[in-house]
């Protein structure tokens with residue numbers, strides 16, 4: 001039986017992936033902020049008759065301290081983690097700082113993933129065929145790292161912040177796979193395409209109209225999770241891979257530039273050590 005941890009597993013593709021894994025006979029821990037959504041996941045597990053294999057950790061993952069608590073709880077509960085699925089995001093049209101003083105999009109969509117990947121690495125290494133599935137935006141033609149102002153103290157824009165975090169996740173994958181190339185854990189970046197989910201976020205009126213339209217035309221969640229579940233049960237052989245709507249893309253693309261990846265890794269370690 002695999003043990004799977006899903007960051008942002010209380011809604012959208014994270015939740016659906018969790019239920020699919022429970023149906024296959026595995027154990028799933030979902031992490032999210034919302035108590036009601038967490039209970040709803042546990043009820044769905046009970047309806048499947050597998051409640052003993054489902055668990056929920058309530059946490060606000062935009063906080064570094066909460067990621068550290070989650071890592072400790074998972075380490076105390078399980079001897080190994082077979083798959084870490086990264087799905088948490090929350091769009092913010094207006095800039096917000098967390099109680100720890102970090103810009104919230106950067107903190108949730110990038111820092112949380114950095115902390116969980118590195119913090120759970122030793123548990124992943126204890127599994128037979130471990131994999132990290134970072135569901136974000138590889139292959140996107142837009143987005144760049146704002147090296148001089150990663151947390152947008154000047155000129156915040158919700159879309160620009162989200163797109164930067166997508167690029168940061170590409171570089172996180174590249175740096176992780178480079179640093180741990182000899183390890184067993186495979187790192188897979190997945191862009192599922194447009195999928196009609198909850199689109200967690202706080203939107204200005206114009207963005208909300210766009211989101212409402214996306215929800216109508218995007219593919220259903222059941223279709224969106226197909227490449228996630230496939231990669232979870234049959235991880236690619238290479239230390240780093242990227243999939244766009246199920247199709248492999250080259251990790252020689254500049255999105256995964258090793259120089260930038262090492263630079264961002266160093267900036268992140270410096271930022272976390274403050």
Ligand SMILES: NC(=O)c1ccc[n+]([C@@H]2O[C@H](COP(=O)([O-])OP(=O)(O)OC[C@H]3O[C@@H](n4cnc5c(N)ncnc54)[C@H](OP(=O)(O)O)[C@@H]3O)[C@@H](O)[C@H]2O)c1
Nearest residue numbers: 008010011012013032033034061088194195197198199200
């Ligand atoms: N949907 C798409 O079209 C699309 C396209 C490309 C890439 N993606 C990527 O796919 C992944 C999953 O997206 P989705 O659309 O399925 O997600 P979603 O329906 O918007 O759900 C987001 C998840 O993140 C959790 N979350 C939000 N803020 C959190 C916080 N501060 N702490 C902990 N958990 C938090 C939510 O749980 P709570 O509400 O319980 O906190 C929820 O489980 C994301 O990384 C997204 O960038 C999605």
